Amino acid sequence: MSMENTEKKDKFLAGLMKNPTADTVGNQQQLREEAYKAIHSLNFPTLKDERWKYTRVAGILKKDFEHKPGDVPESLTGFEIPDYKSDVLVFVNGIFNNELSHVEKQNGIHVLTLAQGKVEHYDVIDKWMGTIADHHSHIFTAMNTAFHKSGVLIYAEKKAIAQHPVHIIDITNGEGVTHAPRNLFVAEDDAGLKITHSFHGDAGENFINGVNEVYLGRHAEVEYQMIQQNGKKSNHIHSTDVYQSEGSTFTSGAFTVGGKLIRNEINVSVNGENCETRLNGSFMGGDKHHFDNHTIIDHLVPLCNSHENYKGILGGKATGVFNGKVFVRKDAQKINAFQSNQNILLSDDAVINSKPELEIYADDVKCSHGSTTGQLDEEALFYLMSRGMKKTDAINLLVNAFTAETLEYVSAEALSNYISALIEKRSDELNNQYA
Amino acid sequence: MAYTETELAEELKSQKYKYGFTSKFETDRVPKGLNEDVIKMISAKKKEPEWLLEFRLNSYRNWLNMKEPNWAHVKYKKPDFQEITYYAAPQPKKQLNSLDEVDPELRNMYEKLGISIAEQKRLAGVKTDDEDKKELSGVAMDVVVDSVSVETTFKEKLNELGVIFCSFSEAVQKYPDLVRENMGKVVPPNDNFYAALNSAVFTDGSFCYIPKGVRCPMELSTYFRINEAGTGQFERTLIVAEDEAYVSYLEGCTAPTRDENQLHAAVVEIVAKNDAEVKYSTVQNWYPGDENGKGGVFNFVTKRGLCEGTRSKISWTQVETGSAITWKYPSCVLKGDYSEGEFYSVAVTNNHQMADTGTKMTHIGRNTKSLIISKGISAGVSENSYRGLVQINKQAKNSRNFSQCDSLLIGDKCGAHTFPYIETKNSSSKVEHEATTSKIGEDQIFYCQQRGMDEEAAVSLIVNGYAKEVLNKLPMEFAVEAKKLLEVTLEGSVG
Numbered sequence: 001m002s003m004e005n006t007e008k009k010d011k012f013l014a015g016l017m018k019n020p021t022a023d024t025v026g027n028q029q030q031l032r033e034e035a036y037k038a039i040h041s042l043n044f045p046t047l048k049d050e051r052w053k054y055t056r057v058a059g060i061l062k063k064d065f066e067h068k069p070g071d072v073p074e075s076l077t078g079f080e081i082p083d084y085k086s087d088v089l090v091f092v093n094g095i096f097n098n099e100l101s102h103v104e105k106q107n108g109i110h111v112l113t114l115a116q117g118k119v120e121h122y123d124v125i126d127k128w129m130g131t132i133a134d135h136h137s138h139i140f141t142a143m144n145t146a147f148h149k150s151g152v153l154i155y156a157e158k159k160a161i162a163q164h165p166v167h168i169i170d171i172t173n174g175e176g177v178t179h180a181p182r183n184l185f186v187a188e189d190d191a192g193l194k195i196t197h198s199f200h201g202d203a204g205e206n207f208i209n210g211v212n213e214v215y216l217g218r219h220a221e222v223e224y225q226m227i228q229q230n231g232k233k234s235n236h237i238h239s240t241d242v243y244q245s246e247g248s249t250f251t252s253g254a255f256t257v258g259g260k261l262i263r264n265e266i267n268v269s270v271n272g273e274n275c276e277t278r279l280n281g282s283f284m285g286g287d288k289h290h291f292d293n294h295t296i297i298d299h300l301v302p303l304c305n306s307h308e309n310y311k312g313i314l315g316g317k318a319t320g321v322f323n324g325k326v327f328v329r330k331d332a333q334k335i336n337a338f339q340s341n342q343n344i345l346l347s348d349d350a351v352i353n354s355k356p357e358l359e360i361y362a363d364d365v366k367c368s369h370g371s372t373t374g375q376l377d378e379e380a381l382f383y384l385m386s387r388g389m390k391k392t393d394a395i396n397l398l399v400n401a402f403t404a405e406t407l408e409y410v411s412a413e414a415l416s417n418y419i420s421a422l423i424e425k426r427s428d429e430l431n432n433q434y435a
Numbered sequence: 436m437a438y439t440e441t442e443l444a445e446e447l448k449s450q451k452y453k454y455g456f457t458s459k460f461e462t463d464r465v466p467k468g469l470n471e472d473v474i475k476m477i478s479a480k481k482k483e484p485e486w487l488l489e490f491r492l493n494s495y496r497n498w499l500n501m502k503e504p505n506w507a508h509v510k511y512k513k514p515d516f517q518e519i520t521y522y523a524a525p526q527p528k529k530q531l532n533s534l535d536e537v538d539p540e541l542r543n544m545y546e547k548l549g550i551s552i553a554e555q556k557r558l559a560g561v562k563t564d565d566e567d568k569k570e571l572s573g574v575a576m577d578v579v580v581d582s583v584s585v586e587t588t589f590k591e592k593l594n595e596l597g598v599i600f601c602s603f604s605e606a607v608q609k610y611p612d613l614v615r616e617n618m619g620k621v622v623p624p625n626d627n628f629y630a631a632l633n634s635a636v637f638t639d640g641s642f643c644y645i646p647k648g649v650r651c652p653m654e655l656s657t658y659f660r661i662n663e664a665g666t667g668q669f670e671r672t673l674i675v676a677e678d679e680a681y682v683s684y685l686e687g688c689t690a691p692t693r694d695e696n697q698l699h700a701a702v703v704e705i706v707a708k709n710d711a712e713v714k715y716s717t718v719q720n721w722y723p724g725d726e727n728g729k730g731g732v733f734n735f736v737t738k739r740g741l742c743e744g745t746r747s748k749i750s751w752t753q754v755e756t757g758s759a760i761t762w763k764y765p766s767c768v769l770k771g772d773y774s775e776g777e778f779y780s781v782a783v784t785n786n787h788q789m790a791d792t793g794t795k796m797t798h799i800g801r802n803t804k805s806l807i808i809s810k811g812i813s814a815g816v817s818e819n820s821y822r823g824l825v826q827i828n829k830q831a832k833n834s835r836n837f838s839q840c841d842s843l844l845i846g847d848k849c850g851a852h853t854f855p856y857i858e859t860k861n862s863s864s865k866v867e868h869e870a871t872t873s874k875i876g877e878d879q880i881f882y883c884q885q886r887g888m889d890e891e892a893a894v895s896l897i898v899n900g901y902a903k904e905v906l907n908k909l910p911m912e913f914a915v916e917a918k919k920l921l922e923v924t925l926e927g928s929v930g
Contacts, residue, residue: 050506330847330848331847333847343859345859345861345862346862347862348829348832348861348862348863349829350860350862351858351859351860352857352858352859353856353857353858353859354855354857354858354859354868355854355855355856355857356853356855356868356870357852357853357854357855358842358851358852358853358870358872359850359852360842360844360850360851360852360872361849361850362844362847363844363845363846363847363849363874364847364874365844365872365873365874366871366872366873367871367872367873368869368870368871368872369853369868369869369870370867370868370869370870371855371857371866371867371868371869372865372866372867372868373827373857373859373864373865373866374864374865374866374867375862375863375865
């Protein structure tokens with residue numbers, strides 16, 4: 001790294017390090033220090049790094065970001081999901097808001113802020129935090145580990161199945177704000193959790209650097225749905241790192257309808273037989289948005305299934321990136337891994353870079369991937385219009401049908417309807433802007 | 436009775452490389468090592484014009500500043516470039532009157548390679564009788580041993596049509612303008628590490644020029660062989676097809692069995708003008724090393740075609756069965772509107788072989804089309820990767836690409852990988868990519884066995900069926916050989 005870059009990095013980090021948080025219980029402070037050390041030996045990625053080939057983060061480094069409080073909304077109107085019964089945890093600029101949040105007590109299910117968790121369940125945190133996400137070689141994860149101030153701990157004891165989901169609402173507002181949500185979701189053996197995580201923001205430029213760690217015990221089930229309605233100048237890098245034990249099922253969704261630079265990473269390490277892994281997502285960009293989805297499913301043991309389905313719709317001068325990697329390690333026989341990425345480009349200035357990868361070291365497997373890029377079906381459009389539909393309505397209908405597959409594993413109907421409506425609204429916007 | 440799996444694996448391991456013999460020609464070598472003096476010496480030996488020496492020296496200076504790439508999914512000990520001999524030519528021969536006068540070593544080699552007597556006569560430069568000349572459907576062949584083109588056949592016949600098919604060095608002497616105009620146009624000397632090295636030290640290869648409107652009546656073929664120990668082979672092939680021309684070009688390669696790794700870094704450039712079509716087929720069977728991964732050829736090749744004209748078409752077909760390490764991406768730059776690029780590949784790896792191969796399709800012109808069919812087969816403890824780039828640029832409106840990359844795994848110790856890069860920059864193009872990885876289905880083998888085939892024949896049938904889409908694209912003479920090669924490489928392996 002050149003002198004100039006080192007200076008830039010130090011200046012950028014200085015902003016994040018103002019008013020640092022320290023931990024006093026367990027080995028949390030040690031973890032922060034370890035990550036802090038790692039940051040200094042790591043560089044910010046450039047386009048020359050294979051993992052960041054299509055996503056440039058230099059723009060983020062040019063700005064000064066700081067942790068600072070934001071305007072707390074008076075009510076949750078516009079943030080809540082209609083008819084969706086859930087616990088709600090609200091964070092504004094990474095600061096927990098008790099008034100707007102509510103959690104209903106359930107047997108064996110613990111929903112807490114990370115700060116509370118570090119005191120009440122420090123043993124759970126010490127056991128898992130920093131063991132699933134990689135703060136040694138990923139600079140953004142290292143930054144989150146060293147500088148995070150808040151987050152959520154959701155802990156399901158053995159055989160505890162949550163009766164209702166948890167909805168985490170992350171609101172960011174103001175200019176030059178940064179925060180680093182750090183969440184830990186632990187489902188012990190035979191436990192079940194459903195988590196919805198939504199991001200909202202105003203027009204201010206911000207930088208969100210989030211990390212989720214998810215542990216699934218034997219036969220545990222976790223569903224994690226992420227909805228990104230970030231503001232139009234929001235930079236959001238989010239890594240979800242998952243560990244699956246035998247017989248567990250992990251389902252995730254990433255629905256991106258807002259933000260300027262979005263990078264979602266999901267890294268799943270499947271380390272028990274008979275696991276199911278399902279990763280889905282839809283991303284809809286316009287203007288100069290850059291939406292990047294990176295997934296890794298690492299099959300370490302035999303007899304597992306994984307399904308992956310990502311859809312991209314891009315208009316304006318937007319860029320979409322999909323990089324899906326499936327590893328099947330030596331002797332991990334009888335793996336079925338399916339991956340699909342389909343994209344629609346609405347304008348000539350939009351770009352999609354798709355990189356579906358397979359790395360396979362076992363022979364008795366069925367692995368496939370498919371990737372397509374094209375347009376909405378002209379004939380379908382004509383058919384609908386000949387039945388009296390307006391062009392924009394017909395496009396919305398087709399877009400909804402196109403993305404519907406990615407909503408297949410959203411278990412709550414209210415949530416599925418909510419996402420569907422967001423997609424339709426976004427489709428309308430893209431339509432009006434560029435059609 | 437079918438074999439047990441262990442027996443089959445044993446047999447597979449001991450498959451001897453049947454082209455592994457050394458011919459003891461008298462050779463003319465330059466001292467080993469690489470520096471400007473060696474390059475000047477090569478250039479002087481070949482009596483090259485000043486501009487070509489400049490081209491070489493510039494490439495060499497570029498190369499000095501380049502790093503050997505390490506992104507490919509292969510592991511090997513980097514060659515020591517000072518330990519390689521960059522020029523080794525068999526001694527020039529005199530015109531011969533009968534086959535008996537031919538150097539018995541050379542003749543022996545042809546026989547082991549299975550080249551027909553008539554063909555042998557032509558290759559050895561024996562005056563041929565009228566009967567031979569009547570064979571219109573024959574294949575014109577250029578044989579390159581180590582670094583130098585030994586002989587080119589059917590010259591007269593081709594001359595009548597205005598087709599130029601000769602060794603690269605001959606072309607430099609006779610057609611310097613054509614060479615100068617097109618060389619380095621598709622693969623610039625600083626394109627990549629091995630292309631730069633080739634541009635500095637290349638010794639020979641083939642040159643092929645098809646004039647306007649000529650449909651070359653026969654297949655043109657080059658046969659490459661590395662013979663001398665410690666030599667690298669750096670050949671350079673340049674094919675230029677003028678407007679409305681057509682040519683089908685074949686390339687075959689073998690090398691003797693040797694313990695040390697030999698380096699092969701070739702550059703192939705193709706230029707297709709308006710409505711021209713070039714078909715380039717390769718059967719690569721360099722020595723793959725023994726079952727312990729000792730020896731074998733490093734095959735680091737840059738092949739690229741430029742569809743310069745409107746409606747031009749370049750089609751690559753490759754059957755890759757040899758080499759310890761293969762690192763090869765025959766590519767098409769689709770510059771002309773309505774131009775078309777095709778890539779058909781079967782890559783087989785066994786024992787310790789590693790192959791990282793695929794293609795790049797760069798769409799620049801409007802309404803351009805590309806098709807990629809890649810079939811990988813890995814057995815033993817080998818690694819086989821497909822790596823490809825499909826890039827649809829903004830101005831390449833209404834472009835179309837379809838890619839299919841299948842991998843077949845035989846045995847649980849090998850690896851099969853797919854690394855496609857798909858970049859689309861306009862909204863009127865359609866791009867499709869699909870890939871599958873699996874082993875031969877037990878049900879498929881069972882079905883064949885039910886019909887009275889033994890297990891081995893069943894595997895051979897299924898593999899052949901799997902690769903058929905590609906093998907069908909090869910000219911007939913090659914298809915037979917390729918099919919045999921597939922069988923030999925995989926004989927006895929059951930999934």
